[in-house]
Amino acid sequence: MFDWIAFDADDTLWKNEETYLQGREQFLQILAAYGLGESDLEQVDVFEVENLQYYGYGVMSFVLSMIEMAIHLTGESFHPKDIQKLLDLAKEMLSAEVEVFEGVPLLLERLSENYPLMLITKGDLFHQQRKLRSSGLTDFFGTVEVVSDKSPDVYRQIMDRYRIDPDRFLMIGNSLRSDIIPVLKLGGWTIFLSGHLSWSHEENPLDQIPQDRFLEVKNINQVLSSLDRLGKQRG
Ligand SMILES: [Mg+2]
Numbered sequence: 001m002f003d004w005i006a007f008d009a010d011d012t013l014w015k016n017e018e019t020y021l022q023g024r025e026q027f028l029q030i031l032a033a034y035g036l037g038e039s040d041l042e043q044v045d046v047f048e049v050e051n052l053q054y055y056g057y058g059v060m061s062f063v064l065s066m067i068e069m070a071i072h073l074t075g076e077s078f079h080p081k082d083i084q085k086l087l088d089l090a091k092e093m094l095s096a097e098v099e100v101f102e103g104v105p106l107l108l109e110r111l112s113e114n115y116p117l118m119l120i121t122k123g124d125l126f127h128q129q130r131k132l133r134s135s136g137l138t139d140f141f142g143t144v145e146v147v148s149d150k151s152p153d154v155y156r157q158i159m160d161r162y163r164i165d166p167d168r169f170l171m172i173g174n175s176l177r178s179d180i181i182p183v184l185k186l187g188g189w190t191i192f193l194s195g196h197l198s199w200s201h202e203e204n205p206l207d208q209i210p211q212d213r214f215l216e217v218k219n220i221n222q223v224l225s226s227l228d229r230l231g232k233q234r235g
Contacts, residue, residue, distance in 0.1 A: 008173030009121035
């Protein structure tokens, strides 16, 4: 049915966004000492999205954006000991053990019997490689692509490199913006995990998605049964 099945990694195979939400909580505690609160925190996203062009996706971008925002919000009176706390938080986030979603190893084992599996993940190369090693899932993937962004161009380059026909390619992920829309644009097939957490920057209105090569399921454990449905859709 497909020549390749590709997976996103963060919040598709293992927990990720939760770590950022916890990081935000710690940041909030630090900001409280300066009389700043929850509503000020919303600006982290603004700073981070603005900073993507410099730092790309990942923990470093998140933490540098928090520091920049804190300096800005405190009128440059953010204390070096608090900067140190945020740098410690970055190291903690970067070295945290990966928590793989229940059912993932079994799913990958089953699928890898019939399909070559590819991992396509974006972010910091060093951190992504570390998370993959820590997940224990490396051996299921014949191909691992760590990219700085997930644009249609990036997917096209990957497909060209491995001589993949988009019509024979399935991408599974939790982000409409990064995993689903660009692949649909190229004529590929997609399964969207709508019950998995994702960063608000990655959200996109569902009604703008063409439905003919798209399937929405709640979580990763519904992927295997949904493959049959997708096959029927494919005709
Ligand atoms: Mg993801």
